[in-house]
Amino acid sequence: MLAFPVKIPIIIKRLFPKYIWEKTFSNKTLYLTFDDGPTPEITEWTLNTLKQFNAKATFFCIGDNVKKYPDILHKINQEGHSIGNHTFNHINGWINKTNSYVNNTEKAQNTLEKELGLEYFSTKKLFRPPYGKIKNKQARQLIKKGYQIVMWSVISYDWNINLSGKDCLNNVLKHTKDGNIIVFHDSIKAKKKLQYTLPKVLSYYSDRGYSFKSL
Template identity: 40%
Template sequence: MLIERSPLLLQWVTPSLLWRVNTADKEVYLTFDDGPVPEVTPWVLDVLDQYDVKATFFCVGENVAKYPELFQKLQECGHSVGNHTYNHLKLYKTEPGIYRKNIQDAALTNKSSLFRPPHGQINRSMIQWLHAHKFKVVMWDVLPADYDKDRTGQQCFDTVKRKTRPGSIIVFHDSLKAQKNLMEALPLSIEYLLDQGWKFKTLI
């Protein structure tokens, strides 16, 4: 079963994580995971530029090392960046020491204090370690699941349309896996939200 919005109980038991920005204003935070990659990220940047929208990109360190010019362009275009580990590791399948080093390896290429765990996998000890190392852990409020091959771009857009609320953090993916759905859902989502008077902000 797809969970399109992070459950309130999960947010309640992890209050130190940022699931949604606390605001009553019509502000939304568009984020992208897993890039940068040359097949998708430049297209995303063009779309964001077309609508004059800024976003936050949680980058995989390995991709940053492969495509440093693209990573630099993200920042030159006025977007924020965050750490998404070096190899997109799953916490629950990785020895804690290896996972921590993977975060630190990513930090060598990406100095951001923002961190989002791949697949949303996090636990209490890792939260404590991240906070001790001055990372702000960012989760999400709206999950269109553009990476899901069983969904369509229209379904992804419908999720954004139904679930967005003040302060929502929406997560898309600038990845090959999500490319098809993203290319349909992203312009539709931005156009709809702008038409409805929403303002886009970056996480810092």
């Protein structure tokens, strides 16, 4: 059973209006996002694939991975993509105390700022909660600290071992609409399905006149 529906219902978006779920009036624009990197085994392949379609995206990075692979983080930045925070240790907000969760997020932010500089985050601090699981109190504290909490419109489920690459592709093609934020993962677990799905998604929507922008 999937933790979330592939496409987030309108009622959920209305219950949490302070979160970013999609962009409206985007004029045939989609927003690809990648969680869990940077990962040597797949992030650079992802960057090269995006470049083939002149596509920009947003990478929600785990602080510990940033610390291990700063060169890949800088490559993401140099190629014109946006970078957001995905906590330091990929922790689940539902099972962590608020202070621990906020501190872990801040630890990741400090790591990102050390690499990219404070100026990079002067206009926006993007944050996506791992698993999409965050308590209201945690969210309120992060918003007070200037974070924009970015959720999604459509999730590919590329990390799910019970789904095939074709399943993940169908998840995206069946449910995506203009202005949607789509979740992929540049992780080892998702590698094979991402390599199957991403080029086909880019090709399909490029052929139909869509562009891909970062948040």
